[in-house]
Amino acid sequence: MVAATVLGSSMAFLDATVVNVALPTIGKDLHTSLAGLQWTVTAYTLTLAGLILLGGALGDRLGRRRVFVIGVIWFALASALCGLAPDIGVLIAARALQGIGGALLTPGSLAIIQATFAAEDRPRAIGAWSGLGGVAGAVGPFLGGWLIGSVGWRWIFLINLPIAAAVTAVAVRHVPETRDPTSHGRFDWAGAILAALALAGIAAAPSAVCRPCSRWTCSPRASSKRST
Numbered sequence: 001m002v003a004a005t006v007l008g009s010s011m012a013f014l015d016a017t018v019v020n021v022a023l024p025t026i027g028k029d030l031h032t033s034l035a036g037l038q039w040t041v042t043a044y045t046l047t048l049a050g051l052i053l054l055g056g057a058l059g060d061r062l063g064r065r066r067v068f069v070i071g072v073i074w075f076a077l078a079s080a081l082c083g084l085a086p087d088i089g090v091l092i093a094a095r096a097l098q099g100i101g102g103a104l105l106t107p108g109s110l111a112i113i114q115a116t117f118a119a120e121d122r123p124r125a126i127g128a129w130s131g132l133g134g135v136a137g138a139v140g141p142f143l144g145g146w147l148i149g150s151v152g153w154r155w156i157f158l159i160n161l162p163i164a165a166a167v168t169a170v171a172v173r174h175v176p177e178t179r180d181p182t183s184h185g186r187f188d189w190a191g192a193i194l195a196a197l198a199l200a201g202i203a204a205a206p207s208a209v210c211r212p213c214s215r216w217t218c219s220p221r222a223s224s225k226r227s228t
Contacts, residue, residue: 002125004170005109008072009129010136011160011167012102015044015079017140019095022153029153032088039092047099048106054192056107060180061187064111069171071104076164082157115178 019026023037030036059067078097085091110129117125147155 002113002128004167004175005068005112006129006132007163008068008105008167008171009109009133011072011075011079011163012048012106013133013137014140014143015098015102015157015160016048017137018144018156019044021141021144022148022156025148025153026088026091030085030088030091036088036092040088040095043092043096044099044102047096048102049099050195050197051100051103051192052107053195054187054189055103055105056111057187058104059108059111063177063179064108064115065171065175065177068105068108068112068175069168071101071106071108072164072167072171073101075101075105076161077101079157079160079164083154112175112178116176 019041023040026032026040027034027037055067055071075098078094078101081094082091082098085094110126113125113129114122144156147153147159
């Protein structure tokens with residue numbers, strides 16, 4: 001059970017860091033600007049952060065295992081779309097879909113541990129979830145560099161497919177279904193959408209202020225020339 005939740009959440013943690021290593025290669029392969037590369041990262045974190053509370057509420061209402069498995073499958077399909085993206089627009093859209101999957105599976109993975117482990121075993125299980133998730137985030141850049149150098153940048157996304165298949169099989173077979181019987185009322189769809197739009201506005205501001213040219217970083221000298 002812990003293995004399924006840790007592997008599931010680790011996919012989300014990995015994809016938050018592993019892409020950073022691949023950005024130069026993606027930029028050259030898809031012939032995109034720095035703004036496009038920024039949105040490749042931002043689109044994922046935007047939907048993940050904006051919808052994660054809604055994902056937790058859905059798990060409490062509809063079943064934590066069900067929403068977790070849906071999130072894992074969603075994440076895998078979005079990863080496949082990322083790996084097959086023919087241009088930067090498709091990649092950004094697929095990254096946003098990845099974030100939605102992450103918002104469904106991440107809160108569910110911790111909630112499953114909270115609901116299914118006995119009180120005396122729960123601290124160790126949560127510690128394992130937190131520690132191994134942190135390790136996954138730290139390993140991301142090293143794994144990304146190895147995959148890019150060995151088989152290409154698209155495999156930083158395609159590697160999620162066999163992991164998701166294993167997580168889904170273990171979760172369906174070994175993770176019990178749990179719900180929160182006190183969860184009532186309407187889902188705050190409007191709040192989640194407004195939060196995502198607010199984050200989008202904040203994320204878009206740097207791209208609007210500093211439009212990149214052909215370099216990976218925005219030159220202060222170039223910026224001052226444009227401002228004058």
